[in-house]
Amino acid sequence: MNKRMKQLAYALIATAMITACKKDDEDPVTPTTPPVNEEELITTLRLHFHSMGGSEHKMFVFTDLDGDGGNAPVITADTLSVDTMYHVEIEVLNESESPADTITTEIEEEGDVHQFFYQVSGANATVAYADTDANGLPIGLETMWTIGAASNGTVLVTLRHEPDKTAVGVSSGDISNAGGETDIAVSFPVVIE
Amino acid sequence: MLFLSGPTRPLWRASFHPLRYLVLVLSCSIVGLSGALAQELCTYALSGRVIDAHDPEALAFAEIYLPELQRGAVADTAGRYRIADLCAGTYRVRVMHLGCEPVERSVTLKGDLELDFRLEHHAHELREAEIIRDRPDEHVGQAHAEVDKDAMERSSGRTLGEMIAVIPGVTTLNSGPTISKPMVHGLTGNRVLVLNQGIRQEDQQWGSEHAPNLDPFSSDRITVVKGAASVQYGSDAIGGVVITEPVELPREGPVSGEVRGVGMLNGQAIGGNGLLQGGVKGVRGLGWRVQGSGRSMGDSRAADYNLSNTGMHETGASTSIGFRDHRWNASVYGSWYARELGILRAAHIGNLTDLQNAITSGTPWYVGAATRAIDAPRQTVEHLLAKAEAGYAVNERGKLVLTYGFQQDDRQEYDIRRGGRSGRPALDLDLSTHTGDAVYKHWIGKQVHGKVGFSGIYQENVNIPGTGVRPLLPNYRRQSGGLYLIEHLTVNEGLELEAGARIERTHLLVAKYTVNDVLIVPEHDFLNHALSLGANWSVADSARIRINLSSAFRPPHVSELYSEGLHHGTAAIEIGDALLPSERAFKGVIDLETALFQGRAHALLTAHASRINDFIYLRPDGYQLTIRGAFPVFRYVATDALISGLDASFDLRIAGPFTWRLRASTVHGRDLEQDEWLFQMPSDRVENTIAFAPRRAGRWKELEVAATSSFVLEQRRIPVGLDFTPPPLTYHLLGLSASAARPLGKNELRVGLRGSNLLNIAYRDYLDRFRYYADARGIDIALWITYRFGGKDRTH
Numbered sequence: 011m012n013k014r015m016k017q018l019a020y021a022l023i024a025t026a027m028i029t030a031c032k033k034d035d036e037d038p039v040t041p042t043t044p045p046v047n048e049e050e051l052i053t054t055l056r057l058h059f060h061s062m063g064g065s066e067h068k069m070f071v072f073t074d075l076d077g078d079g080g081n082a083p084v085i086t087a088d089t090l091s092v093d094t095m096y097h098v099e100i101e102v103l104n105e106s107e108s109p110a111d112t113i114t115t116e117i118e119e120e121g122d123v124h125q126f127f128y129q130v131s132g133a134n135a136t137v138a139y140a141d142t143d144a145n146g147l148p149i150g151l152e153t154m155w156t157i158g159a160a161s162n163g164t165v166l167v168t169l170r171h172e173p174d175k176t177a178v179g180v181s182s183g184d185i186s187n188a189g190g191e192t193d194i195a196v197s198f199p200v201v202i203e
Numbered sequence: 204m205l206f207l208s209g210p211t212r213p214l215w216r217a218s219f220h221p222l223r224y225l226v227l228v229l230s231c232s233i234v235g236l237s238g239a240l241a242q243e244l245c246t247y248a249l250s251g252r253v254i255d256a257h258d259p260e261a262l263a264f265a266e267i268y269l270p271e272l273q274r275g276a277v278a279d280t281a282g283r284y285r286i287a288d289l290c291a292g293t294y295r296v297r298v299m300h301l302g303c304e305p306v307e308r309s310v311t312l313k314g315d316l317e318l319d320f321r322l323e324h325h326a327h328e329l330r331e332a333e334i335i336r337d338r339p340d341e342h343v344g345q346a347h348a349e350v351d352k353d354a355m356e357r358s359s360g361r362t363l364g365e366m367i368a369v370i371p372g373v374t375t376l377n378s379g380p381t382i383s384k385p386m387v388h389g390l391t392g393n394r395v396l397v398l399n400q401g402i403r404q405e406d407q408q409w410g411s412e413h414a415p416n417l418d419p420f421s422s423d424r425i426t427v428v429k430g431a432a433s434v435q436y437g438s439d440a441i442g443g444v445v446i447t448e449p450v451e452l453p454r455e456g457p458v459s460g461e462v463r464g465v466g467m468l469n470g471q472a473i474g475g476n477g478l479l480q481g482g483v484k485g486v487r488g489l490g491w492r493v494q495g496s497g498r499s500m501g502d503s504r505a506a507d508y509n510l511s512n513t514g515m516h517e518t519g520a521s522t523s524i525g526f527r528d529h530r531w532n533a534s535v536y537g538s539w540y541a542r543e544l545g546i547l548r549a550a551h552i553g554n555l556t557d558l559q560n561a562i563t564s565g566t567p568w569y570v571g572a573a574t575r576a577i578d579a580p581r582q583t584v585e586h587l588l589a590k591a592e593a594g595y596a597v598n599e600r601g602k603l604v605l606t607y608g609f610q611q612d613d614r615q616e617y618d619i620r621r622g623g624r625s626g627r628p629a630l631d632l633d634l635s636t637h638t639g640d641a642v643y644k645h646w647i648g649k650q651v652h653g654k655v656g657f658s659g660i661y662q663e664n665v666n667i668p669g670t671g672v673r674p675l676l677p678n679y680r681r682q683s684g685g686l687y688l689i690e691h692l693t694v695n696e697g698l699e700l701e702a703g704a705r706i707e708r709t710h711l712l713v714a715k716y717t718v719n720d721v722l723i724v725p726e727h728d729f730l731n732h733a734l735s736l737g738a739n740w741s742v743a744d745s746a747r748i749r750i751n752l753s754s755a756f757r758p759p760h761v762s763e764l765y766s767e768g769l770h771h772g773t774a775a776i777e778i779g780d781a782l783l784p785s786e787r788a789f790k791g792v793i794d795l796e797t798a799l800f801q802g803r804a805h806a807l808l809t810a811h812a813s814r815i816n817d818f819i820y821l822r823p824d825g826y827q828l829t830i831r832g833a834f835p836v837f838r839y840v841a842t843d844a845l846i847s848g849l850d851a852s853f854d855l856r857i858a859g860p861f862t863w864r865l866r867a868s869t870v871h872g873r874d875l876e877q878d879e880w881l882f883q884m885p886s887d888r889v890e891n892t893i894a895f896a897p898r899r900a901g902r903w904k905e906l907e908v909a910a911t912s913s914f915v916l917e918q919r920r921i922p923v924g925l926d927f928t929p930p931p932l933t934y935h936l937l938g939l940s941a942s943a944a945r946p947l948g949k950n951e952l953r954v955g956l957r958g959s960n961l962l963n964i965a966y967r968d969y970l971d972r973f974r975y976y977a978d979a980r981g982i983d984i985a986l987w988i989t990y991r992f993g994g995k996d997r998t999h
Contacts, residue, residue: 039663039680040714040724050621050671052830077673078769078776078829080718116622171553171619189568191619192553195832 051077052113054103055196057167059088059096059155066091070167070198075105089201090135096155097140100126102169102194118151123172126150126194127185132163133200137183147175148183161202169194248315250285253278253298256321264649265300265322279696288802298322343691343701344737344751345430346372346794346809346850352423357942357955359465359987360474360498363419367445371868372429372809372850374885377971378412379547380470380503380980381515385415386970387429388811389846389870389884390442393760394786396432398446399588400536402608403437405636405662406586407676409760411773411972415445416586416612418519418540420476420496422447429850431755431790431813433733434703437658437685441755441788441815452490452525452534455482459993467500469983470514471575474498481993488528495520501575502545506965506981511571512545512578529596536590543584545577550976551619554831558774558975562928567977579617579625587611600647606640630675631667636660653690659683664761673768677715679761684708689735697741705733709758713765727764729785731756745802749794759783763819763839769829773972776827776836783841788815800855809850818844818874820882823925843875846884864892871920879922886918886930886969903943905953911938918969931974934966950992957985 053075059068068090074083090096104111117124121143127150128137136156139148150169173190175181180188253265261282268275269286271294278284291312298320299305306320348370350358358366364375364383375383376391384391392411397404399417406416419425425447432440453459458481465474476496483489497518503510518541525534549567552558561568587610594604612635615628642656662681666674685707692700711727735753742748766779790813797806821837848870855863867889872881894909918930942955963982967974 039665039678039712040722041666041668041678041716050624055830072830074830076718078827078834083828083830113621120621171621190553191551192557192831193621194830195554195556196830 050113051104051106052102052194053077053105054101054110055167055194056101056103057198058099058101059090060099061091062095062097066094066096068096070165072196072198073105077106085196085198087198087200089203090155090157092157092160092202094157096157098137098153098155100151100167114151117169118149121149121151122147122175124149125170125173125175125180125188125190126153127166127168127170127183127188128153129166129168129185130163130200131165132161133165133202134158134161135163135165135200135202137165139181139183145175147181157202159202161200163200164197165200166197167194168192245288245290247289247291247312248285248287249289249296249310249312249318250283250316251318251320252282253284253300253320253322254282262300262322265298265320267320268297268299269294270297271295277696343699343739344749344792344794345428345432345753346749346751346792346811347426347428347430348373349427350425355419355423355425356463356953356987356989357940357957359463359955360467360472360957360985363415363417363425363445363447366419367425367427369866370427370429371852371866372811372848372870373427373443374888374970376411376883377968377973379550379971379973379977380510380513381500381544382412382414384408384411384413385427385445386885387427387443387445388813388848389872389881393439393757394441396436396440396444398436398444400447400449400538400590401592401606402588402590402610402638403439403636403660405610405634405660406584406612407614407632407634409676409762412546412582413614416540416542416584417447417588418476418496418517418521418538419447420478421494421519421521421538423450424448429809429811430751430792431733431753431788432735433707433731433755434687434689434705434735434753437660437705437707438683438709438731438755439757441757441786441790441813449536450492450523452492452523452527453480453482454488454490454527457481457993459991461989461991463987463989465498465985465987467983467985469980470500470503471573472498472500472985474500486526489524489526491522491524493520493522499575502573503980504573505978506960506963507978508566508570509573510547510977510980511567511569511574512548512581514575514577515542515544516577517542517544531593531595533593534591536588536592538586538588540586541584542582543577544582546580546582547973547977548578548580550973551580552774552976554829555774555834556832558927561976579619581617583615583617585611585613600645602644604640604642604644606638606642608636608638610634610636610638612636624671628670629672631670632676633665633667634662636662650693651690653688655688656686658685658687674715675766675768675770676762677713677765679714680712681761682710683758699739701735701737703733703735707731707733707756711758711761711764713761715765718767725781727758727781729758731758731785731787745799746795746797749792749796751790751792751794753790755788755790757786757788759785759819759839766839769834773837774834775821776829776834777821778824778836778838780839783819783839784817786815786817786819786841788813790814804853804855806854807850807852810848811850812845812847815844815846817841820874842877844872844881845875846870846872846881860895860897862894862896864894866890866892874922877922880920882922882925883970884918884920886920887916889914889916900943903945905942905944907943908941909939911940912936913938915968928975930969931967934964934968936964936966937961947990950990953989953991955987957987959983 055072057070068088070087072085102113122145138154140154141149141152143149170188170190171193173188177187253262263280265278267284276284276286289312293311296310297307300322306322350367362383364385367373368375372388374386376386377383385395387395393409397415407413428444432444436444460479462477463475478494480492500515503513521538523536549569590608592606596602614632616630618629638660640658642654644654646652660683664679685705687705689703709729714724716722733754737751740748764779764781766777770777792811795808819841822840824836824838826833827836850868853865857863869887870885872884874881890913892909892911894907896907913936915934917933939958944953960982965978968979
């Protein structure tokens, strides 16, 4: 009988060990911190077009406020004027935070490992770099656009992180040999009237 | 390979046929010794009776074993035994019987020998034999294979996954040269259970780029069960089970141990491991063991270029102390393992265009100078295991065993981040798991034994705040409890049956924030059961069949239920489904083992088929536009799958010391609902080895030189439109290995050389997730040296 009691005791201890681990009062599983603020999330990309002389201010805007997944992003693009030169500045924001986090400054600070590429197809527009990083190579946060005759097309704006800026053609805007990882790849419609 | 099982067939007997004509030629060259000479010298027989020392009572079913030959016999009901086809020589003979003190004797055989053994039999006390292992499971009917201490030594410097991949039917799912996940019959991750010292290894095994976090050298034997085994092990054992066996501690005696150093050319890897074990003077039955290992590796090299950022550093240590006597045993074990590894830099991509550029370019977009430094992207993991076990022999026919295990697994994944954040992990997970087991082993009569048990798990997964990234896997708590019963019947000399059943309940509590930052706390309950039926049947003198029909189950993992977002590692948006049910698998395995040509050849064939209902996998479901461009969307869905295949091994002693070994396997995985092939199934492969194992060369023994040719065929059985690129072509690799041992006084020196991909072929493997970006490893040569010392006797 004694032995049986011992056996029963062992079985009970084992069960108790498992069930005792349930902590009902304190619940570490529920995340104690408020929801994570995605610090590197890019929700908004804005291209500000300023004509020489300052009369025009056009914008190409990409917004995806809930990040990857969820609602589809919204892309809008103003029409550009025929035979005009624009000074274009890029603004990159994380608007899921408030106040909005300006990612543009981070890109600028790490300019040597970032480069924007602009691939125009179909429309009469050429893009040239107007800024440089610490090594004298372009970043692409500022560009000069030369617009020609009326036409329709698209421009693919790509941001590469850690590209090989010294590879053939890269510093003049040819993405073919750039490498690196793509952080932004947005296609805007280009309508020239 | 002996264990206590009562009056029934021990495992070693189930593996090797005890009667004549069957001489197993395994990779261990020791066995090659016995058959290396002309057959005329090997027809002697050792026979006799095993009887009680005090009265002429026969000891039925006593076990007579020759460890150097790995052969033996079981005495019949009259205590008579016979081992035939032995060669002349001197052997140790070990004789055991339940309830007796074992006897070991050195026997010199110059002809047929009749030898009786007298054992001290204690009718009133249960004394366990001086067994080598207390195997908890006998795998009746289950196809299984082992990687023993010597095979592990020959794989020094390799990861756990690579070590067991020598078994036909076992492959690895790789992520570059440093990450290998074990894959059994095409299934991996949460469908292959890994047991670390008998405890379920819980280390985020759901991740396809998460290798098992354990040091294989904390054990000296790894068993792979190639079958559905939920009755014995619980959920997740659908494809198979990888068991790092607990080491039997010495019960007495002086300190023994070994020290090993290994160096590998590819990656300039350097590593070592050592162990010390012994008994305690004055306390018979108390033993201890201390073990440690480490390895440091720089960038690996493919055939034509450096694989940048593929370094790896790992360290592990374990210690255990245990006591055992005839009545009870208790042991405590602790291990710690840490690893840091780099993810191939060129595998880190931003979007689908990057991936397609990588595929068309054919060479990695980033190739830097070889270095030992590890930068982002990288992973660091730490795994702690603490285990306590106690067993008590209630009476001669019953034993109670209680086990408790605690595991802490910490994982940080570092990504390439902007704004100086590369030093902060993008994923920081803390997984703690408590496991408890209570088993009652019983013997009923002379032919039946079994066990009834309860096992429970309590687990918590927590994301450590501060990453600045939305968690990939939410916080959760998982509790499960299972009750099982297994009974084993020895029908007669040639037939054993086993049946089992298990019922298990799993409860999941998940806590996460939705995309709108609302906290939700969903709960899930899963009730599952498993059944198994197995038979071991010795058909004729030289053939044995194993049949097993089992069911297995796997509740869906939290990642399959609640994934939501871009998974960088796969360049896809993955979406879970909270309504997924448990997977249920039915697997049938037939395992046929036979000797041919009067024992000169040995063949092992395993045929398997599994039907998995509600098989969960990722199915493409359109594209979604993000800031980085369009990404494919994959949803976790359930389908019905049928996986079948064949594993084959064939060993033939060609002439003298030459042996030919053939290993081949094929797996067919089918999605029954979509009527398509399953994604990421291993392709057909064939491996041929010619080994030369001369008996002795001066003071050197256990010599073997082997050349291996491996063909891995192109995978043609693929689902249409599910992959970014067609599978890589058939490739062929040439390998070489050489090993030898030499006594140094009372100790032993062992050396070995291993060459792989000797032709430095540039190739890619279908089961490597990084095959889109770079080739696999090029030529590699490894050298290892072991020094074994101390102990009572040299087993080899």
